[in-house]
Structures are given as C-alpha cells and as structure tokens.
Amino acid sequence: MVNHNLTIFNEVLNGGTRHWLALRTGTMKNSANSSVNDGAEDGKKDSGSLDSRFNQTLKSVQGLLKGRSFPGKVLLTQRSDPLDKSGIHGSPGGFGRSFSTNDDKPSEQGDYPVEARLEEFQSTNNMSTNINLNKSKPLVPNMDNISRESETATTSTRATDSARVMKFKKELSAPTVILEKLRELAWSGVPPYMRATVWRLLLGYAPPNSDRREGVLRRKRLDYLDCVAQYYDIPDTERSDDEINMLRQIAVDCPRTVPDVTFFQQAAIQKSLERILYTWAIRHPASGYVQGINDLVTPFLVVFLSEYLEGSIESWSVLDLPQEKITDIEADCYWCLSKLLDGMQDHYTFAQPGIQRLVFKLKELVRRIDDPVSRHMEEQGVEFLQFAFRWFNCLLIREFPFQLVTRLWDTYLAEGDALPDFLLYISASFLLTWSDKLLMLDFQEMVMFLQHLPTQNWTDQELEMVLSRAYMWHTMFNSCPSHLAS
Structure with a gap:
C-alpha cells in the first residue's frame, strides 16, 4: 500500500507546476499536523499510520488542484530565535519565518532527486520533507504557526518592535555596518526615524x-x-x-x-x-x-x-x-x-526592453500560479502590457496609497540587485489579490479595474499580504526555474 501511494505521490510531483505547488503546501500542512501527533504518540509508527498520512496528503493535493490559490494567510513574522550563521544567508527572513518545535534546520540537499527525497520521506517518522530552496532565502513559513499569528502581526508593529529597534541600533552603531545583516533587518520594515540612514547604506x-x-x-x-x-x-x-x-x-x-x-x-x-x-x-x-x-x-x-x-x-x-x-x-x-x-538601466533605455521582459514573465508566472485567471484574461483579450507596463515603470508607486510606499521600498532596497526579479513576484501577488473579482469581469471592466485598483483604504496588513505571497512564490519558483520555462 505504501509503495502504491509513493507511486501516486511521485506522479503528482511530476505532474506540472500546479501539482508541485499544491504538494509543497499540502506537505507543509501535514508537517505541522504530524509534529503535533509526534508529541502525543510514543514514537512508534506502523505502516498503517504511514498509509493514513499518505492518503491524507494525497487528498489535500487533490483538493488543492481544484482551487486556484494557497490556503491560509501568509504573514512574515519576527523570528524569536537568533539568526543561525550556519543557516540560509541573505534572507529577508532573518525576521520572516516562524517554526514549530519539531521543525528541522534548513536542508543542504542541493539538487536532490525526487526519488531520493521520497525514499528519505518514507524512512522518517513524520511527513516533513526538506525542500530544496534557494539558499539566499529562508524556508517557506509554517502554515499553522502563520494562521495563529496573522491576526496580530503587522508591518508597523514589527518595524517599531523594541527588539528589532535594538538590532537596527546595534548594526548602525558598529564601526563598519555589515550590509547583509542590515538587509535582513530592513526587508521586514525599517523604523521611520532610521529609514534615511538605512536607505543610504543599502x-x-x-x-x-x-x-x-x-x-x-x-x-x-x-x-x-x-x-x-x-x-x-x-x-x-x-x-x-x-x-x-x-x-x-x-x-x-x-x-x-x-x-x-x-x-x-x-x-x-x-x-x-x-x-x-x-x-x-x-x-x-x-x-x-x-x-x-x-x-x-x-x-x-x-x-x-x-x-x-x-x-x-x-x-x-x-x-x-x-x-x-x-x-x-x-x-x-x-x-x-x-x-x-x-541596477535597471534597460528599463528606461530605448523601447524599455527590461520592462517588456518583465511583462512577458509576469504573464507566464500568472499562468503557472492561477491558470483560470490567466485563461479568462486571455479569452477576454486583456494584454498584460495594458496595465503591467505602468506597474514596472513606476515600481508600483501609483498603485498603492502613498503612505505605504516607503514601507514597500524598505523591501525593494533590501533586495538590492535582485529587485527587478522580486518585483515580478510582487506584481503577480498584487494582481492575484483580486483573482475572484477578475473572473467576473469582461474586457472593458477588467481593463478599467486594473488601471484603478481599489487600494485607497489599504493598510500595512494588506501590503504585508502582498509581500508575503510574493516571497513565498519567489522562494518556490526560484528553486525550480524550469517551471517558468515556456
């Protein structure tokens, strides 16, 4: 039975991007559940319980395949543990993830084949798998922890949290600022009175x-x-x-x-x-x-x-x-x-080829993440250039209330030279915020809606949701660039 489930699981893994994304989310959800179960059990796992967990995971995968988005809300929250120097470097997530007590350290698997991962998967006592992630980013946040924290975690509270302020002060008062550490801190927001100094340094x-x-x-x-x-x-x-x-x-x-x-x-x-x-x-x-x-x-x-x-x-x-x-x-x-x-000179040279490339990539990324929305936009004849060109040209400044722009730019500047690439994922997350709404609009309504998006009453929390989804998708796709190949 276990071998049969492994075969099905492997087929799902190789069944396309939506299958793959759903699997990763489903696996993380099961990981949290198994962590709770591990604490209640005496440590003995028989083949029947393993079958049950496989079946549960497969049901989650099948359910997700019918949907268009990831379940649960994702908010980047301050981590309570000190930054592990042996872990993943260059991540905005020094303050961007939270773990359960049973979470393992980041994996160093590199290009670990699927078959080998499944063998290791079968030999462990829980459903956690070490996904190969870009080492410049932290692991995808634990979904159960996130759902509990999402009600209270906001950008403004993190940016002025006393512990984070002390970390900023420590970095800025050093004889030589370590820019990599400063980027990790700044990604999740900079205290307003330190922002000018931090931006000049970044x-x-x-x-x-x-x-x-x-x-x-x-x-x-x-x-x-x-x-x-x-x-x-x-x-x-x-x-x-x-x-x-x-x-x-x-x-x-x-x-x-x-x-x-x-x-x-x-x-x-x-x-x-x-x-x-x-x-x-x-x-x-x-x-x-x-x-x-x-x-x-x-x-x-x-x-x-x-x-x-x-x-x-x-x-x-x-x-x-x-x-x-x-x-x-x-x-x-x-x-x-x-x-x-x-860092983006070709965005503003003749014909602006850098922006045109980003618009093309955005269309492909949306198709991979949310195929129903992508097909509906294509059926209605909506071209991404009609709205996304302005997004990339102005770095989304005109799409957000101006009081949120400086917080958005904390993340921009923390990304450094990788900003154009990450801007692609922010734009995809921003667009798919209204995925359900877009499915109900025809061509004219959709173009007008996308050119005048209802963000005037947005707060830090809505912006944080956009950044969190962008970070999650960037982490996933950046580890598997072939999923974005045409």
Whole structure:
C-alpha cells in the first residue's frame, strides 16, 4: 500500500507546476499536523499510520488542484530565535519565518532527486520533507504557526518592535555596518526615524565604514552642486534642441507627480524635482528622461525630509528648512535615484526592453500560479502590457496609497540587485489579490479595474499580504526555474 501511494505521490510531483505547488503546501500542512501527533504518540509508527498520512496528503493535493490559490494567510513574522550563521544567508527572513518545535534546520540537499527525497520521506517518522530552496532565502513559513499569528502581526508593529529597534541600533552603531545583516533587518520594515540612514547604506551611497561616511556624503553633495551648475543653471542658448524639449517635458510632469499629496505641489519641491530629473537625464544619455522616473524620486524626498520635518507630510513646508539642508536633501535624492536605476538601466533605455521582459514573465508566472485567471484574461483579450507596463515603470508607486510606499521600498532596497526579479513576484501577488473579482469581469471592466485598483483604504496588513505571497512564490519558483520555462 505504501509503495502504491509513493507511486501516486511521485506522479503528482511530476505532474506540472500546479501539482508541485499544491504538494509543497499540502506537505507543509501535514508537517505541522504530524509534529503535533509526534508529541502525543510514543514514537512508534506502523505502516498503517504511514498509509493514513499518505492518503491524507494525497487528498489535500487533490483538493488543492481544484482551487486556484494557497490556503491560509501568509504573514512574515519576527523570528524569536537568533539568526543561525550556519543557516540560509541573505534572507529577508532573518525576521520572516516562524517554526514549530519539531521543525528541522534548513536542508543542504542541493539538487536532490525526487526519488531520493521520497525514499528519505518514507524512512522518517513524520511527513516533513526538506525542500530544496534557494539558499539566499529562508524556508517557506509554517502554515499553522502563520494562521495563529496573522491576526496580530503587522508591518508597523514589527518595524517599531523594541527588539528589532535594538538590532537596527546595534548594526548602525558598529564601526563598519555589515550590509547583509542590515538587509535582513530592513526587508521586514525599517523604523521611520532610521529609514534615511538605512536607505543610504543599502543603496551604497553612504559607505559602511562610519569614519568615512560624513566625508563621503559631503563630497558627493558638492559633486551634485557642480553638476547642477554645469547642466541646469545655464541659459537655453547653451542647450541643444533635445535638451530644451526634455526640460520642458520634465517641467510638465513635475506637477503631475503624486498629485493627491499637496506637499509635492510646493514650488520649492517642484524645482528640486526638476533639477534632479534633468541632471540625471543629462548624465545618463543612454536613457535620458523617461516619464515615470519622476515618481521614483518621491520616496527619497519624503524619507530624507523626514530627518528634519515632523508630523504629517500634509503639514510639511520646505520653507521651514535652511537652504543648505534643502540642497543636501536634493543631492541625496539625486545620488540615491542614480544608485537605484543603475541596477535597471534597460528599463528606461530605448523601447524599455527590461520592462517588456518583465511583462512577458509576469504573464507566464500568472499562468503557472492561477491558470483560470490567466485563461479568462486571455479569452477576454486583456494584454498584460495594458496595465503591467505602468506597474514596472513606476515600481508600483501609483498603485498603492502613498503612505505605504516607503514601507514597500524598505523591501525593494533590501533586495538590492535582485529587485527587478522580486518585483515580478510582487506584481503577480498584487494582481492575484483580486483573482475572484477578475473572473467576473469582461474586457472593458477588467481593463478599467486594473488601471484603478481599489487600494485607497489599504493598510500595512494588506501590503504585508502582498509581500508575503510574493516571497513565498519567489522562494518556490526560484528553486525550480524550469517551471517558468515556456
């Protein structure tokens, strides 16, 4: 009987991506259940109980195959155990997972064949399997623990949790900041009053060595002033026709930047945006100015201004700041924008090939994760370019309430050079938040809905759900890239 179940189990494993994803989820659920059972039993497992667990797992798999999404809510929660240096490095999950008492340490199996895993599976006393995961990410969170914690775990509470604040302070006060540890902390959110310092470090704008930091920042800020004097503060007679047209387009786009936040309509802010964007475009002729880059400056402006201005952003006025502070903030925004875009230059070159690749990959990823939604969108003639191009072009800034954007960017900057890849999974998670709704819409309704998504009342918890699903899918698919091959 056991051999028969193993054969069926192996067929499910090799039956396609949806089977595979369902199996992993079902196995984790069974793992939690078996951990409870192990504590109640005397440790003896007969073949009958093993058959029963196999049958239970297979039923879970069959049930999941009829659905379109993973059961249960997934929230990244702070881990109570210290980071194990022998474990998985580079994970946002130093603070992104919780384990039951019977969970094993991360596996070092590498490309462990399915048959070998099943043999090991049969020889163990529980249903846990060590799935081959990308070593730069932690294991998929235990579903039972997650469901119990999901009611209270939110981004804001984690970001201001005293234990996490102490860890941030410890890292930032070190003579040399260990960026990998800082990324692990920042992935789950940064305390607002530390965000400016953390972002400068994560982007490589400020050096990790504290003795050099002040001198480097002073020099880079002076370099920016020289660039403004050389490229911006000149008469139009010294500009080419293309440069004049580009400056005019920037001047038109600046008032359109986050129009629902009145702070950005202040004349001094508009002028700072214009100088930053024009200087960046002149110094990056391969792309020049592309509409959408103006949105990418706004999180930096808000975060760096928050070092000097208190209260709500709606009450801020740059007139309360001396000019030298405004100049420093403007320079920091320029250099951080440059660092961010250095990792995705082909997103903004001619024809924006980087974004087009991401749109194609998003369509394929959605098909693998939620085939009914994918088929419905295809039947209705909805093209992903009609909505996803803007998502990737503006890094989803226009899709979320602006008060959530800085939290979203904590994760962005913690991902570093891997951001374009992880952005793909965030977009898939964001889209499939409304999978049931999308199935009920025709072409016109769907296009209008996707271009004006109802996120205006979202809180940290909704954003956290999007990030958690994205992290889970990225962990799964990144270990099995062939599942995304056409």
